Amino acid sequence: MMQVIANGIVAGAGYALFALGFGLVHSTGRFFHMAHGGSYVVGAYLTYVLVSKVGLSSLVGGCGGVLGGAVLGAMMEIAVFRPLRRRNASREGMFLAALGLMVCIQNGVSLVFGDQPVVLRTASVEPGMLFLGARITNVQVCIVATCIAAAASAWIGLQKTNLGMRIRAVASSHELATVYGLRPEAILLLVMVCASALGSLAGILSGFDTDLTPSMGFYAQLMGVAASIVGGIGSVRGSLLGGFMVGLVQHLGVWKLPTQWQEAIVFALVAVCLCIRARGFLRTNWGTKD
Amino acid sequence: MSRRGWIGVVVAAAVVILLVTYFWNRSHYVQGEGKELSIGAVFDLTGSLSYMGQWSLEGAKLAEQEVNEAGGIGGRPIRLLIEDAETNPQKAATILRRFISVNKVPLVIGFNGSSEVMASAPIANKERVVLFSTGAASPHITAAGDYVFRNRLSGALEAGKMAEIAFGMLELRTGMILYIKTDYGEGYAQAFRNRFIELGGNVVAVETFQQGQTDFRAQLSKVTQAQGIEFVYLASHVREAAGILRQAREQDVSQRWLASNAIEAPELFEIAGEAAEGVILTVAKYAPNDPYAKEFNRVYRDVYGRDSEMFAAHAYDAVKLLAEKIEEVGYDSDRIRDALYEVRGYRGVSGTTSFDENGDVIKPVATKIAQNGRFVEIPESRIHEYK
Amino acid sequence: MDYLLHVLVLFFLYAILTTSLDLLVGHSGLLSIAHAGLYGIGAYAAAIVSTHFDISFLGSVAIAMLAGVLVSFCISLPSRGLKGDYFAVLTFALQMVLFHLLNGWDRLTGGPLGISGIPAPAVFGAELDTLAETTLLFASCAGVVFALSRNVATSPFGRVLHALREDEGLTQSLGKHTYRVTIQVCAMSGAFAALAGALYSHYITYVDPTGFTVVESILILAMVILGGPGTILGPIIGAISLVSLAEALRFIGIPASEAASLRQIVYGLALIAIVFLRPRGLARA
The missing domain is CATH 3.40.50.2300 (Response regulator)
Incomplete structure (x- = not known):
């Protein structure tokens, strides 16, 4: 039982980390960043190349991957999202463009690396540490720790710093922010870079935990969106809550049911949340943060 | 240009593309005196079974090369028409249709995925074309039809x-x-x-x-x-x-x-x-070290730089066996089908092949x-x- | 000749799918990523009733369409007040659930093994043996769907849809029941998608879940968007373009193993390009 809960928490941490970046972009940029999974998969593969082919250590390779993912995010912002925003694109338009980007990135990875899985494992496969009756590996501890650390830094950054205040201002209203002398476009770029860094971090950790395939980004995207919807998009608290809820539902849900319904349960949950939210749609604040 | 204009351009372009490719394809692959004997090959080169498809492709190409170097069949070379089914049954069925109606081949090999066979079998049976699977494992294929064969053991x-x-x-x-x-x-x-x-x-x-x-x-x-x-x-x-x-x-x-x-x-x-x-x-x-497979594996290693796998051997055997049958009974699907049912103890690199009345093989496990x-x-x- | 007829059959299938999706996306402003799921429901419904219960072709098509309508209620009934991309995410989630149902409910659907041995189409007892007859059948169905959709689009109901697309709040304030309208248009769209599914089942005589994934939904959506949502001919153009593109890319000398990924990249780029061309929304009056 403890093992099931531990599994759920680890999975949830991964989803939460993804949802964190996703939510950041949503509240400032006002759209569903369906290509967030792109940073996830590119970061992971870049780390793979750096560690396995170039021979760098996991830490350095990981940093390289994070950097790569962040750069990709910046490129997406500058080449696609910013111009679309300038042309007054609608939310659906941005959604579709992001979806298109995701398709391109995933297939690009597939072209370069092929569809078969690659491994980013550096140590031998050993039983994990025993903790309160559950076994968890070092990488898994890392995932949970990173998630908490990222969430904490994000929260502190947004609430306590000047920059954070500016970001929240932009999230609240682009127009007003401009009036007050802030430059929304620069802020949005910064947010995108940070969010993509988080996204690729999630991908890299997942790569160490299991393995890498081109479709890992898409899967993470599905779960990340689920986590955001369930927990509430756009707040740090929401991302954490959503992520852990999805992780736990996924694992506890199949405690008694056949495991093949793992994913279906999550999506059913997402659908239900959306429908419930729809009722209170007009009353909820979608744009502002904590 | 107006919207109407663009619509016209797109439709015209689509039609032109289709016609051009159709006729180009036909002129290259139609059978005739002195031209090649084509065998369709539908492999999964992308998608989840791509590793299988890749190996199968390699084995098949080796066989094609060897048959042609030995003079082909009655002086005519064989030629594999290779397409990627993307591990997708509808695509496999579409490719089969094209092979049948455009390229007019009587034999098609490949179809690693069981659902690809299931989707394509009705077409093969209706159009009387031999569908020779080199990799599908599903037990359902046993009953897939008269024209369906496989040299891979049923799962x-x-x-x-x-x-x-x-x-x-x-x-x-x-x-x-x-x-x-x-x-x-x-x-x-x-x-x-x-x-x-x-x-x-x-x-x-x-x-x-x-x-x-x-x-x-x-x-x-x-x-x-x-x-x-x-x-x-x-x-x-x-x-x-x-x-x-x-x-x-x-x-x-x-x-x-x-x-x-x-x-x-x-x-x-x-x-x-x-x-x-x-x-x-x-x-x-x-096993590559088996007496049958040793030589095959050696050549395979020379060309591809690694040991051969079962699927490569199956594909190799398929091409070689079919070439042998074409030579025996002619380039006709019905006659080849009958000849295949008669196969007993064919010594191939993937082991000894005999087809039972369902077109399945019995091979040691x-x-x-x-x-x-x-x-x-x-x-x-x-x-x-x-x- | 058979091959060209086969491509035509595929085209008519996709034309029905794109036209029905366009009712939602182009005319009503409802971005749906569940269309392949509805397609699948129709295909499986037809497959199940014709193999297990020996129902005739026309009967199975009718039942499939009914199933499409019922499942579309799962999308439209609970989604009151859901806007634009939230609605899209809902359809996304439902698509995943539908796929898992088709893949997982072995008793009913055969799971990953699918259902084979579906009888060929037969109209009033006369079985359609030749490809030409089948093509004709599909062409007529596509024609009917097209005509009905055009009718809807130009009717008063269609005008309400367009108003819904532009501004739901305003439409409501003018006294139109947007909720009811949404349910109706979803039902129509679902029925047609299911029709395409039933036709597909009887044509290929084998269904398996892999043809009804979210990727397929995105493909159909891409066709609609590329062709021009909200226009009469748009879905048709989208269907022609992508069906022939898929076949044409085969012939050009790209190594087969790369072709699939390259094709997907082309779709992705095209999607982005279209958004650049029409940033303000999917439809233009």
């Missing part, structure tokens, strides 16, 4: 053999089945389960996972939950199997693992490392164990040592 036989070994030689009585929710997994799991229960064994639980899944911890919790099991039968592709084995070790789930053939690939050790040690699997017998980073065959007489 039912491999899985059934595993059940027999588990019950008879390893003396296991109670177990659990964990399989991948695809046509491959479904076929193997059912076959194992039926045979094991038939023998008197007990299957306590059956769980599944999705293709492409990476986190199997929920499934492993089920393994821990299952009472009194002595083994888990894992019917899966290599990537998922490796993930399961790895995570099982990380969670200290100690069970005996029996597996289906698909896990036999180097990735298993790459991904699962030590966790893969001790897994026993059954697989249609193929080997038992292997994952040991020290390699798959080692266990002779029948010694399997009981692993109790």
Whole structure:
């Protein structure tokens, strides 16, 4: 039982980390960043190349991957999202463009690396540490720790710093922010870079935990969106809550049911949340943060 | 240009493209005096079964080359028309239709995925074209039709053999089945389960996972939950199997693992490392060091730089066998079909091939164990040592 | 000749799918990523009733369409007040659930092994043996769907849809029941998608879940968007373009193993390009 809960928490941490970046972009940029999974998969593969082919250590390779993912995010912002925003694109338009980007990135990875899985494992496969009756590996501890650390830094950054205040201002209203002398476009770029860094971090950790395939980004995207919807998009608290809820539902849900319904349960949950939210749609604040 | 204009351009372009490619294709591949004898080849070069498709392609091309270097058939070279089915049954069926109506081939090989065969078989049977699968395993294919053949062992036989070994030689009585929710997994799991229960064994639980899944911890919790099991039968592709084995070790789930053939690939050790040690699997017998295969493997290694796999050998045999039949009875699908049903004891590189009345083959099944980073065959007489 | 007829059949199937999706996306402003799921429901419904219960072709098509309508209620009934991309995410989630149902509910659907041996189409007892007859049948169905959709688009009901697309709040304030309208248009769209599914089943005589994934939904959506949502001919153009593109890319000398990924990349780029061309929304009056 403890093992099931531990599994759920680890999975949830991964989803939460993804949802964190996703939510950041949503509240400032006002759209569903369906290509967030792109940073996830590119970061992971870049780390793979750096560690396995170039021979760098996991830490350095990981940093390289994070950097790569962040750069990709910046490129997406500058080449696609910013111009679309300038042309007054609608939310659906941005959604579709992001979806298109995701398709391109995933297939690009597939072209370069092929569809078969690659491994980013550096140590031998050993039983994990025993903790309160559950076994968890070092990488898994890392995932949970990173998630908490990222969430904490994000929260502190947004609430306590000047920059954070500016970001929240932009999230609240682009127009007003401009009036007050802030430059929304620069802020949005910064947010995108940070969010993509988080996204690729999630991908890299997942790569160490299991393995890498081109479709890992898409899967993470599905779960990340689920986590955001369930927990509430756009707040740090929401991302954490959503992520852990999805992780736990996924694992506890199949405690008694056949495991093949793992994913279906999550999506059913997402659908239900959306429908419930729809009722209170007009009353909820979608744009502002904590 | 106005909107109307653009619409016109697009439609015209589409029509032109289709017509051009249709006629270009036809002019290149139509049969005639002195021209090539074409054999259609539908492989999964992308998608989840791409590794299989790639090997099959390599084997088939080797055979094509050898046949042509030896003078072809009556002086005419054979030619493989190679297409990618993308591990997608509709695409496979579309390609088959094109081969039939545009290229007018009487024989098509490949079709690694069982659902590809199922989608294409009705067309092959209706149009009287021989569909020769070099890799599909589903038991359903046995009844797929008169024109459908395969030189790969039905999964039912491999899985059934595993059940027999588990019950008879390893003396296991109670177990659990964990399989991948695809046509491959479904076929193997059912076959194992039926045979094991038939023998008197007990299957306590059956769980599944999705293709492409990476986190199997929920499934492993089920393994821990299952009472009194002595083994888990894992019917899966290599990537998922490796993930399961790895995570099982990380969670200290100690069970005996029996597996289906698909896990036999180097990735298993790459991904699962030590966790893969001790897994026993059954697989249609193929070893590059077998007397039949040695020479083939040597050539294969020269050309491709690594050892050959079963699917390459099957594809190679398919091309060679079909070439032989074309030479014997002519380039006609009905006659080739009849000739195939007569095949008994054809010595190919993938072993001895004989077709039964369903177009299935009977081939020996080997038992292997994952040991020290390699798959080692266990002779029948010694399997009981692993109790 | 058979091959060209086969491509035509595929085109008519996709034309029905794109036209029905366009009712939602182009005319009503409802971005749906569940269309392949509805397609699948129709295909499986037809497959199940014709193999297990020996129902005739026309009967199975009718039942399939009914199933499409019922499942579309799962999308439209609970989604009152859901806007634009939230609605899209809902359909996304439902698509995944539908796929898992088709893949997982072995008893009913055969799971990954699918259902084979579906009888060929037969109209009033006369079985359609030749490809030409089948093509004709599909062409007529596509024609009917097209005509009905055009009718709807130009009718008063269609005008309400367009108003809904532009501004739901305003439409409501003018006294139109947007909720009811949404349910109706979803039902129509679902029925047509299911029709395409039933036709597909009887044509290929084998169904398996892999043809009804979210990727397929995105493909159909891409066709609609590329062709021009909200226009009469748009869905048709989209269907022609992508069906022939898929076949044409085969012939050009790209190594087969790369072709699939390259094709997907082309779709992705095209999607982005279209958004650049029409940033303000999917439709233009």
